[in-house]
Amino acid sequence: MTPSSASVAHASNNDFYADNEKLYVATDCIVFGFDEGDLKLLIFKRRVEPDSGIWSLIGSFVQLDEDVNDAARRVLKEITGLDEIFLEQSKTYGKADRDPGYRCLSVAHYALIRIDDYDKELVESHGAYWYTLKDLPKLALDHDQMVADALNKLRRKARQQPIGFELLPEKFTIPQLQQLYEAIYQRELDPRNFRKKVLSLKVLVKLEEKDKSGSKRGAFLYRFDAEKYQELLESGYNFEI
Amino acid sequence: MTPSSASVAHASNNDFYADNEKLYVATDCIVFGFDEGDLKLLIFKRRVEPDSGIWSLIGSFVQLDEDVNDAARRVLKEITGLDEIFLEQSKTYGKADRDPGYRCLSVAHYALIRIDDYDKELVESHGAYWYTLKDLPKLALDHDQMVADALNKLRRKARQQPIGFELLPEKFTIPQLQQLYEAIYQRELDPRNFRKKVLSLKVLVKLEEKDKSGSKRGAFLYRFDAEKYQELLESGYNFEI
DNA sequence: TCAAAAAAACGTATTTTGTACGTTTAAAAG
DNA sequence: CTTTTAAACGTACAAAATACGTTTTTTTGA
Numbered sequence A, B: 001m002t003p004s005s006a007s008v009a010h011a012s013n014n015d016f017y018a019d020n021e022k023l024y025v026a027t028d029c030i031v032f033g034f035d036e037g038d039l040k041l042l043i044f045k046r047r048v049e050p051d052s053g054i055w056s057l058i059g060s061f062v063q064l065d066e067d068v069n070d071a072a073r074r075v076l077k078e079i080t081g082l083d084e085i086f087l088e089q090s091k092t093y094g095k096a097d098r099d100p101g102y103r104c105l106s107v108a109h110y111a112l113i114r115i116d117d118y119d120k121e122l123v124e125s126h127g128a129y130w131y132t133l134k135d136l137p138k139l140a141l142d143h144d145q146m147v148a149d150a151l152n153k154l155r156r157k158a159r160q161q162p163i164g165f166e167l168l169p170e171k172f173t174i175p176q177l178q179q180l181y182e183a184i185y186q187r188e189l190d191p192r193n194f195r196k197k198v199l200s201l202k203v204l205v206k207l208e209e210k211d212k213s214g215s216k217r218g219a220f221l222y223r224f225d226a227e228k229y230q231e232l233l234e235s236g237y238n239f240e241i
Numbered sequence C: 001t002c003a004a005a006a007a008a009a010c011g012t013a014t015t016t017t018g019t020a021c022g023t024t025t026a027a028a029a030g
Numbered sequence D: 001c002t003t004t005t006a007a008a009c010g011t012a013c014a015a016a017a018t019a020c021g022t023t024t025t026t027t028t029g030a
Helices: A067-082 A118-127 A143-160 A162-167 A174-187 A189-202 A224-233 B068-080 B118-127 B143-160 B163-169 B174-184 B192-198 B224-233
Strands: A022-034 A038-045 A057-060 A086-093 A104-112 A128-132 A171-173 A204-211 A219-224 B023-036 B038-045 B058-061 B086-093 B104-113 B128-132 B171-173 B203-212 B219-224
Touching: A022 A067, A022 A162, A022 A224, A038 A057, A038 A067, A038 A219, A038 B068, A067 A086, A067 A104, A067 A118, A086 A143, A086 B086, A104 A143, A104 A162, A128 B058, A128 B068, A143 A162, A143 A174, A143 B203, A162 A174, A171 A174, A171 A204, A174 A189, A174 A219, A189 B128, B023 B068, B023 B143, B023 B163, B038 B058, B038 B174, B058 B068, B058 B174, B068 B086, B068 B104, B086 B143, B118 B128, B143 B163, B143 B174, B163 B174, B171 B174, B171 B203, B174 B192, B174 B219
Parallel strands: A022 A104, B023 B104
Antiparallel strands: A022 A038, A022 A057, A038 A128, A086 A104, A171 A219, A204 A219, B023 B038, B023 B058, B038 B128, B086 B104, B171 B219, B203 B219
16 A cells, blocks of 8 residues: 555555665754843754764654654653753755765754753753854754754744743743843844833733842843733734734 | 764664664645635545545655655646746654554645646646635545645745735736735735735736726736845845735 | 716725833942 | 932834725626
């Protein structure tokens, strides 16, 4: 029986790929974090030959009995220890010559994690580090392109959904939120207009506490109200930040 | 040598997938067209066993020496005879059990074609037909989901780029263009505001001819000025329809 | 032949949203 | 106890989206 999706008559038996030929499928994860006012990326330096010393994204082969997005979740769990995080497919990279070793295509995913949540020791034990986006080193293969594409996705996504909260701790101040959006959009925003805009969305809950780390005066902490967000979404509300 | 993208230590030799196991990669194309005021989809009825009689998207396996997007172009060329058309990656479908026959993942692409351009005989010879989106039959496997996802992509894309012109003939009237956008967005638009908006983009060239097919009075034909569009794009102009 | 009908084409008013920027307030630091 | 800094609040103007009126062109059929 032929895979039903292959409609154009090519494979009529299960030897479409000859016995000695293989097409590998991997997944690579573009892991974004936010710290000290900067967007960061979790990348990883190979410690063993071949390619020892080359920076690349974290990734893995997709196993034969494994959903592709599960493979991405597995990688993230293995490296960061984190389970339930924002993870979304970005794009598939399928050039025949993208990997000099094998024919291998990669389904890229991007993830957003709260940088204070992850398991530091686990990350370090895998040779992974957080790099500020601006001074990212050259990465292996087409991983630079993957980062650029994922960043674009993140920007578009951030404009339509209050996705940024995935990158901040539970409690955050409005100036912190603004810093994050400035880092994502790579441009400065007017603090007065930003506050007005973000409060008008009505998905922030003001807390009694203040955070004094950012300024003398301190700023009130807020939290994101996911329930209210859901409610408003369902009633057709439009979120643009 | 290990594929460099597989960073998480799994495959250390080229037998990560056992000799008797294979992971197939296919591509499926969601082909949109526009005719008689409706968005249409090119789908195809298998004529041979197995799955004879089941409707599905057009697709093919990705060959071992072939870029994934080239595979999609090849499929389109084979079925429609068309070469240089709008084609973009949509999403990759990678559930382990999505195809009951094999482990096979599919990189979906969506395409926009001018419905009067394609090669009718070639299409029919492959058992493919144009279906109005609204009364699409149930499709094979996860192809229904593919269509839904691609339609969403198309909607987003159409809002940010004057992509709709890909679906119309060279010459078209403003009411026709409006019909197209109404079909894409699935909602009615005010004809006066639509005209104002679309003309304000300054990428339409008014011709001397009129098209009388749509109304008694007839409407002036326009064409899309791709050069001017490029110019404006490069000078940072913002297109939203 | 000419009035009614229909849709194209043009125009105006109102509302909403975005942008620019002034003022007040709270707390720390000299 | 004044100065400094950033948070928090507010106002004015510009641009964009929306709602809807009017004129024009042509066909249809009374």
